[in-house]
Amino acid sequence: MQIGELSKKSGISVDTLRFYERKGLLKPSRTGTTNNYRYFKQQDLARLELITKAKSLGFTLTEVSGMLSRVEGNELSDDEKHAVIDEKIAQIEAKMQELKEIHQMLTTIRGSLGTHTCELEQ
Numbered sequence: 001m002q003i004g005e006l007s008k009k010s011g012i013s014v015d016t017l018r019f020y021e022r023k024g025l026l027k028p029s030r031t032g033t034t035n036n037y038r039y040f041k042q043q044d045l046a047r048l049e050l051i052t053k054a055k056s057l058g059f060t061l062t063e064v065s066g067m068l069s070r071v072e073g074n075e076l077s078d079d080e081k082h083a084v085i086d087e088k089i090a091q092i093e094a095k096m097q098e099l100k101e102i103h104q105m106l107t108t109i110r111g112s113l114g115t116h117t118c119e120l121e122q
Contacts, residue, residue, distance in 0.1 A: 003028075006040045010048045017048075025051060025065055057092070 007014045020026040021038075026047065028038035047068070054064045070076060070084050 001040050001042075002037055003040065006044060006048075010045055010052075012048055012052070020048075020051070020061075023061055023065060025061065025068070058095070 001009070003014055003017055006012075007017055010017075017026060021028070026040075026044060029041045029044075030039050031037065032039070050068075051061075051064055054067075055061070067084065067088055070081070076084065
């Protein structure tokens with residue numbers, strides 16, 4: 001599929017897809033010899049979904065790129081790839097725990113505020 005179709009299917013703008021290409025996050029499977037059109041595979045949609053989800057969870061593109069290149073590259077054994085993924089999972093779990101703690105603190109603070117009304121609301 002061409003970049004326009006990839007954009008429609010992924011919901012990501014063509015400009016963003018080109019940016020991801022420049023950053024090495026997305027690579028066309030082939031480029032047309034006469035028209036220079038870039039062609040992408042169906043698996044690129046799953047890759048884009050992972051990138052989008054990781055970004056929404058606060059990961060930087062550098063972190064996403066590093067994780068993807070290490071896992072997808074051939075320089076690591078399967079055990080090493082599992083270790084990279086397990087490390088990222090542990091980081092996510094730690095972040096989730098931190099967020100739970102912040103949530104609990106904010107809930108406690110909110111509860112201690114009572115139901116005082118502001119003079120402007122009266």
